[in-house]
Amino acid sequence: MPTSTLTSRGQTTIPKPIREALGLQPGDRVEFTLEEDRVLLRRAGADLSALDGLLAHLGEEPVSLEEMNEAVRTAASKNVGAYEKSGGEK
Known part of the structure; x- marks a missing residue:
């Protein structure tokens, strides 16, 4: 299991195998989700709720x-x- 050390400024390095598995590149954004005593890290993506209603015009002339x-x-x-x-x- 890959590990990383937390700096005094609260920063850490995402281990290379994790970066590669997620396809992360310098400048990419990540999201953190706290689930009880665990943290879920994932590549940040577009907020799909922003697409709500995008196709509402379909069916109109x-x-x-x-x-x-x-x-x-x-x-x-x-x-x-x-x-x-x-x-x-x-």
Whole structure:
């Protein structure tokens, strides 16, 4: 079983066999999970909860390029109008 020594600053080196097994490279992030008297170490990955709702638009009718361009024109003209009304100040 690989071991490592804790420094006075609370740092340690992940043993090479563990780094290799996890495919860890310098700069990679790791996660620690405390489970009773054990610590689980794993490669940090993307938080999958951030993907919630990503595909919610499926099943909706796609927007045409013309509709997108019109939406951009409308928003831009509103922004320009508001900018001009303010005297060009933000």
